[in-house]
Amino acid sequence: MKSFRLDRTAFKAQTAEQAADHKFYYSKLTWQERLVIANYLNSIAFNFPLDNPPRMDKTKFSVRAR
Secondary structure (H helix, E strand, O other): OOOOOOOOOOOOOOOHHHHOOOHHHHHOOOHHHHHHHHHHHHHHHHOOOOOOOOOOOHHHOOOOOO
8 A cells, every 4th residue: 555655845835725725636636546545534534554444333223114
């Protein structure tokens, strides 16, 4: 799995509005690349390793007929 690292040598002077415009960057990526990024961000937010995500606890859900 590719590790994402901050490139501290890259810098571009811009306004706050330009810096907050993420749509332009992500619109150039494929849906597969965006999915990999979303998985990475979830792993950071919920503190689990990328290669071993937590399993869903299926005992918390139930199915009923109407």
